[in-house]
Amino acid sequence: MTPRSTIEDVAILANVSIATVSRYTSGQRSIVAPSTQERLKLAIDKLGYVPNAAARSLKTGRTRLIGVILADVSHAYWSALLGGIQAGCTELGFGVLIASGNNSAANQYDYLRTYLEHGAEGILFNPAAGDAQFVADWMQVRIPVIQLDRGSPGAALPVVAVDNTLGAMLATRHLLERGHSRIGVISWHPETLTNRIERLNGFLTTMYDAGLSVPDQNVALVDQQSGSAREALAAMMAQAEPPTAIFSTNMEISLESVRFFHEAGLRVPADVSIVGFDDPEWTSVVDPPLTAVATPTFRLGKLAAIRVGRAIRMGEPLRLHSSKLAPTLIERRSVAAPPKRNVNARRNQITESQSMVAI
Amino acid sequence: MTPRSTIEDVAILANVSIATVSRYTSGQRSIVAPSTQERLKLAIDKLGYVPNAAARSLKTGRTRLIGVILADVSHAYWSALLGGIQAGCTELGFGVLIASGNNSAANQYDYLRTYLEHGAEGILFNPAAGDAQFVADWMQVRIPVIQLDRGSPGAALPVVAVDNTLGAMLATRHLLERGHSRIGVISWHPETLTNRIERLNGFLTTMYDAGLSVPDQNVALVDQQSGSAREALAAMMAQAEPPTAIFSTNMEISLESVRFFHEAGLRVPADVSIVGFDDPEWTSVVDPPLTAVATPTFRLGKLAAIRVGRAIRMGEPLRLHSSKLAPTLIERRSVAAPPKRNVNARRNQITESQSMVAI
DNA sequence: CAGAATCCTGTAAACGCTTACATCCCGGTC
DNA sequence: GACCGGGATGTAAGCGTTTACAGGATTCTG
Numbered sequence: 001m002t003p004r005s006t007i008e009d010v011a012i013l014a015n016v017s018i019a020t021v022s023r024y025t026s027g028q029r030s031i032v033a034p035s036t037q038e039r040l041k042l043a044i045d046k047l048g049y050v051p052n053a054a055a056r057s058l059k060t061g062r063t064r065l066i067g068v069i070l071a072d073v074s075h076a077y078w079s080a081l082l083g084g085i086q087a088g089c090t091e092l093g094f095g096v097l098i099a100s101g102n103n104s105a106a107n108q109y110d111y112l113r114t115y116l117e118h119g120a121e122g123i124l125f126n127p128a129a130g131d132a133q134f135v136a137d138w139m140q141v142r143i144p145v146i147q148l149d150r151g152s153p154g155a156a157l158p159v160v161a162v163d164n165t166l167g168a169m170l171a172t173r174h175l176l177e178r179g180h181s182r183i184g185v186i187s188w189h190p191e192t193l194t195n196r197i198e199r200l201n202g203f204l205t206t207m208y209d210a211g212l213s214v215p216d217q218n219v220a221l222v223d224q225q226s227g228s229a230r231e232a233l234a235a236m237m238a239q240a241e242p243p244t245a246i247f248s249t250n251m252e253i254s255l256e257s258v259r260f261f262h263e264a265g266l267r268v269p270a271d272v273s274i275v276g277f278d279d280p281e282w283t284s285v286v287d288p289p290l291t292a293v294a295t296p297t298f299r300l301g302k303l304a305a306i307r308v309g310r311a312i313r314m315g316e317p318l319r320l321h322s323s324k325l326a327p328t329l330i331e332r333r334s335v336a337a338p339p340k341r342n343v344n345a346r347r348n349q350i351t352e353s354q355s356m357v358a359i
Numbered sequence: 360m361t362p363r364s365t366i367e368d369v370a371i372l373a374n375v376s377i378a379t380v381s382r383y384t385s386g387q388r389s390i391v392a393p394s395t396q397e398r399l400k401l402a403i404d405k406l407g408y409v410p411n412a413a414a415r416s417l418k419t420g421r422t423r424l425i426g427v428i429l430a431d432v433s434h435a436y437w438s439a440l441l442g443g444i445q446a447g448c449t450e451l452g453f454g455v456l457i458a459s460g461n462n463s464a465a466n467q468y469d470y471l472r473t474y475l476e477h478g479a480e481g482i483l484f485n486p487a488a489g490d491a492q493f494v495a496d497w498m499q500v501r502i503p504v505i506q507l508d509r510g511s512p513g514a515a516l517p518v519v520a521v522d523n524t525l526g527a528m529l530a531t532r533h534l535l536e537r538g539h540s541r542i543g544v545i546s547w548h549p550e551t552l553t554n555r556i557e558r559l560n561g562f563l564t565t566m567y568d569a570g571l572s573v574p575d576q577n578v579a580l581v582d583q584q585s586g587s588a589r590e591a592l593a594a595m596m597a598q599a600e601p602p603t604a605i606f607s608t609n610m611e612i613s614l615e616s617v618r619f620f621h622e623a624g625l626r627v628p629a630d631v632s633i634v635g636f637d638d639p640e641w642t643s644v645v646d647p648p649l650t651a652v653a654t655p656t657f658r659l660g661k662l663a664a665i666r667v668g669r670a671i672r673m674g675e676p677l678r679l680h681s682s683k684l685a686p687t688l689i690e691r692r693s694v695a696a697p698p699k700r701n702v703n704a705r706r707n708q709i710t711e712s713q714s715m716v717a718i
Numbered sequence: 719c720a721g722a723a724t725c726c727t728g729t730a731a732a733c734g735c736t737t738a739c740a741t742c743c744c745g746g747t748c
Numbered sequence: 749g750a751c752c753g754g755g756a757t758g759t760a761a762g763c764g765t766t767t768a769c770a771g772g773a774t775t776c777t778g
Contacts, residue, residue, distance in 0.1 A: 002501075004501070006733095006734055006735085007734065007735065008734080016757075016758090017757065017758045017759075018734090018735080018736095018758090019736080019737080019757070019758060019759080019760095020756085020757060020758080021735095022734095022735065022736055022737085023736090023737095023756095023757090025735095026735090026736070031755080031756075031757095032756080032757090033755085033756060033757085036756080036757085048499065050472065050475045050476050051476055051734085051735075052417070052476070052478065052733090052734055052735070053413075053476040053477045053478060054412075054413045054414075054416045054417040054422065054477075054478055054733090054734080054735090055413075055417050055733070055734035055735040055736090055763090056734080056735055056736075057413045057735090057763095058411070058413040058414050058417050058733090058734080058735075058736095058762095058763050058764065058765085059734085059735050059736045059737085059762080059763050060735085060736065060763085061763080063413065065477070072442070073438055073441050073442050073445055074438050074439045074441065074442025074443075074445075074657065075435070075438060076434070076435035076438060076639075078438065079432055079433050079434065079435060079437065079438030079441070080433045082432050082433065082438070082441075082457075082459075083431070083432050083433025083459060084433075086432055086433075086457070086458060086459045087459075090458070095456060095458070095473055095477060096456065096457050096458065097454060097455065097456055097457075098441075098445070098455050098456075098457040099445065099449070099454070099455065100441075100442060100445045100446075113409065114454055116409045117409050117410055117411070117412040118412045118413075118424070118454060119411065119412060119413055140407065142363070255640075255641065255644055258644055259643075259644065280435070280641075281614075282614065282639075282641050282645070284618075285614055285617055285618065285645050285646070286641070286644050286645060286646065287644070287645065287646030287647075288646075298433065365763095365764055365765090366764065366765065367764080375727075375728085376727065376728045376729075377728090377764090377765080377766095378727070378728060378729080378730095378766080378767080379726085379727060379728080381764095381765065381766060381767085382726095382727090382766090382767095384765095385765085385766070390725080390726075390727095391726080391727090392725080392726060392727085395726085395727085410764085410765075411763090411764050411765070412765095413763090413764080413765090414733090414763070414764035414765035414766090415764080415765055415766075416733095416765090417732095417733050417734065417735085417763090417764080417765070417766095418732075418733050418764085418765050418766045418767085419733085419765085419766065419767095420733080
């Protein structure tokens with residue numbers, strides 16, 4: 001393989017100095033004579049010359065690269081976010097470096113370092129469940145940093161996220177309006193990340209404002225691993241007076257809940273209603289189609305990208321101000337009025353009769 | 360903001376030459392005296408020194424960066440792929456530059472250029488629906504390039520993809536074994552991308568091998584835009600002898616098909632069976648849970664990343680050999696034996712009776 | 719104890735570009 | 749015709765690394 005051609009090769013072929021080539025390729029075309037431009041174009045095409053970004057940024061100190069660290073790239077939610085980031089960056093002429101932290105602060109730190117080495121001029125990241133040292137490190141980064149989708153509590157860094165409090169309020173009110181008053185909530189352990197805190201608090205506040213109390217048994221804070229939501233749900237529904245509706249604070253939990261209810265022989269929404277949070281395209285095709293709070297994920301990513309992109313362009317530090325995008329409630333068919341009869345009594349009936357037609 | 364500190368700052372603080380610092384930071388630690396290493400560590404920590412990758416790669420000609428161009432990052436399928444790529448690259452010590460081509464060859468070409476500028480040492484891409492010029496350009500790239508998930512017909516570049524022919528065969532045989540013989544297929548226009556061609560051909564071949572013919576009316580090749588699959592399906596099912604099963608060659612089409620059947624009052628699988636291709640996590644929670652050919656998407660990404668990563672490491676060009684990963688059929692509940700009665704007759708009955716209990 | 723071998727460190731050039739400064743040429747002005 | 753202004757181009761320095769080469773110190777060998 002022949003080595004990549006350089007600015008000098010072009011200069012020789014076009015019979016000009018490298019300075020002129022540089023002027024042509026680095027956007028200062030207007031001060032190059034038209035006839036020279038033509039020769040340059042020819043030479044560049046012929047050689048397949050592509051400027052060396054490393055050399056350029058070594059000289060200029062700019063890379064036009066933004067680093068993105070997502071908790072887990074391989075889930076649909078994050079990919080929509082990434083789509084938005086991508087769109088925003090392209091619009092502003094930035095390239096995107098991506099890494100997936102796999103929800104581990106240690107990984108994220110490695111990537112941060114790599115990005116800094118590569119000269120990323122700005123960083124977008126989802127904080128992993130908080131590690132104080134880690135956050136402190138972020139704060140020392142000398143370039144604009146935005147927390148995506150959620151914040152690490154106590155980090156003095158701007159956040160671009162959905163308005164989780166509003167979303168939780170929307171979901172809860174919807175249940176309240178349909179006549180529910182015993183509502184259970186399931187969330188991943190919330191202490192570490194602001195989105196979880198806000199969703200839970202939004203729910204609780206709305207309940208209290210409506211004059212309703214939420215007994216501890218109806219609040220399940222579970223680990224982020226499959227199965228734990230199901231167990232929590234089983235316990236919650238085994239009470240003498242189980243909730244008539246569930247607010248599930250994220251999509252994974254919604255999925256698990258639906259599966260659980262299917263298997264437990266409880267009908268959604270006839271026996272129990274569900275409102276979820278997050279709304280991927282396929283929510284509508286689940287059985288039953290899920291009523292959920294939809295978050296403008298793509299816009300979130302784009303907004304974040306544009307905020308850091310602008311800060312970089314202007315050369316100003318990012319304002320600490322956090323942006324919140326409003327979610328909307330999409331009504332589908334997982335919510336109905338609470339059942340008249342006691343669900344547990346009903347459940348026994350159902351499981352019996354169903355087992356007769358089981359496959 | 361104070362400027363980033365350089366190797367020289369470290370050298371001065373640690374009272375050594377920059378050469379020694381470089382030896383320490385660039386992995387040649389073993390030839391630096393232990394006592395010097397200690398001083399160096401201290402100085403680096405104190406200054407927060409991070410090597411400048413631009414300078415490094417200007418000198419070495421290596422960047423340890425791989426460029427990835429996906430047709431559309433914001434879909435779940437691609438994000439699983441990206442997760443695999445990410446994992447593979449991390450394992451080999453490469454960073455990932457990402458861009459989304461939005462299925463446009465022109466965009467992809469821009470990104471390709473950007474990557475080349477940034478010195479990507481290898482490229483992973485999904486070809487967009489074929490543009491001859493575009494493919495020719497890819498061929499001239501002097502670094503390892505792999506086509507991901509599908510190939511552009513005629514491009515002499517290796518492909519890492521699922522074995523689509525096998526997948527289609529699996530799906531078709533499954534339907535055959537259940538007693539179907541009138542099977543319809545829906546695919547996006549196949550001529551441009553190998554995965555579509557292979558899936559369609561795999562189906563057709565299996566049918567012929569079974570001694571069955573497939574009338575043209577049962578083959579729908581539709582545009583990749585919402586609604587067109589539905590129309591094609593409506594036409595197909597309106598025949599006097601409509602298919603008793605559908606092989607849907609991708610997930611978008613499966614979703615549209617399920618929706619269509621719901622609305623048309625046809626029961627899946629009692630009236631018509633469906634086998635899909637691609638198997639995201641939520642397939643199991645759709646109504647009904649979809650029998651589908653599952654593709655090892657994550658592994659696909661990882662394998663591709665590792666193939667180019669190794670080629671880069673070894674400094675050898677990539678072998679043209681394509682890798683095919685075997686898919687598996689996941690049986691769920693969208694397939695049953697063909698109905699006894701004519702479906703159209705039955706459909707009329709159903710819609711009548713259902714409209715009485717409509718909500 | 720001389721000389722060789724080994725270990726550690728320093729000097730300096732080079733990577734490909736941008737850009738301040740210098741130079742040259744040409745037309746316009748008095 | 750001398751001068752000036754300005755447009756087009758060239759010269760050269762320097763961005764922060766890596767690395768070939770050289771050199772100094774220490775240890776080993778006979």
